[in-house]
Amino acid sequence: MSPPAAPAAPPRRVAFAPDRGMRVLGLLVLAYLVYAASQLDLGLDRLVTGLGEGARFVARMFPPNFERWELLVEGLLESIQIAVLATVAGLVLSLPVGIMAARNIAPWWLSGPVRAFVAVCRSLHYVIVAILFVKAVGFGALAGVLALVIASVGFVAKLFAEAVEEISMKQVEAVRATGAGTIAVLLYAVLPQVASRFVGFSLYQLDSNLRNSTLVGIVGAGGIGGTLFAAFKRFDYDFVSAILIAIIGLILLAELVSGRIRAAMR
């Protein structure tokens, strides 16, 4: 669709290569979106009905009902305990796992299987893992802690391994040249280079686990999520909104605290 060049003019030089592939891809994505929406019956009328129902639901959530605050606090505290325990246990595991997964430090026969293990930890959503643990070890906080430990290892160990793979090997080489053993090299050349990033991942994972620990209760793995789910089932929408406000408050508080710690570490 380019205009025909004037016969006498010198050939026009192209500053930007035409990207036909991208255009075709864009059209295909657009076509799929239309197709998927029609398949799922996501028409305009469905949206209007849905929004109407939503308005009625939101109306029933107000005012929030804090009468059963003891139940609320109990659930929240359990969620916090699950999150902190899972974070600490997950971090303790992530440190060695991350180092063993780093291809510049660990030999290939070790880093390969460990990377596969981390990939398995990451592959399943933590709620699915929580369901598995509820079936395996029974209802309650233990299942939630175990599920979040797996999630933490999957996340922190992977990022930590990537951080280790980016370190300066010159520093490692220099410490190795002094006759230091493997662990001494890790302590003096590897960990100092990645320690601050590990702390950063840890704070992020604590935030993340606090959020996640509010959800594992829905599948019976302990914490405020169980309370929330029960309130939903009994149509106690005013209590639901009280729980949601409490969760939002908790997460905001956690972000505030971890932000302060991060700033103090800089």
Add this chain to the structure above:
Amino acid sequence: MSATLDIRGLTKAYTPGKPVLRDLDLSIGAEGITAIIGPSGTGKSTLLRCINRLVEPTRGEIHLRGGVGGDVDMARLRGRALRLARRRIGMVFQEYNLVERLSVMENVLSGRLGYVPLWRAWLRRYPEADIERAFGLLDAVGLPEHATRRADALSGGQRQRVGIARALMQRPDLLLADEPTSSLDPRTSVEVLEMLTRLAAAEGVPVIINIHNVALAKRYARRIVGMSGGAIVFDGPPEDLRDSHLSAIYGGEDWL
């Protein structure tokens, strides 16, 4: 008595059939500085790194004799024996290779990692004698006030001084210096070499130094080894080094 190094038939090929070092023989006996000169890519760095086994030699023998650790063939050692032999060889690097996030004192003391038990290294509970020696070395390299500063806060010249202190902290039988002044300005280069020469002489440690600057090599070395194409093409005192030799080492003559 000081240690001697005896290299026999050393060959290193990173890719099979393309040796960087070709069947190299070299003996280093006396104290003082032996400078290795030669064009980039001729295997000077590889030679030094084969000696302390940061690089695996393909073939050959590297005998470290005398000193406190007895006679070993560096080329054959593995595992613990290799670590014990490595701590007898200090190394100074072109880009200093300090652990930047650690303090100057921690960097200097890391020269003892081959000696102290792991828990001491981890808890920073080094023996009093080591800490005293570390302070002594920091004084000797002219950085008495910098022990608690982080290594990445230092200038290039200061870092290389810490690098030298770290290497001497090992109480080495032999010191390897891989282009120790190539990242430094001319004046700092002279100061650092001056210091290296003085301290190594005081400790009675022979030094092998890779260096690009022929004038500095002639000024500080007792012996000059010229390499070209992975082999030694000149070996003698600095006075004997002629333009014809430099031409043989670096090729061409217009630059002379």
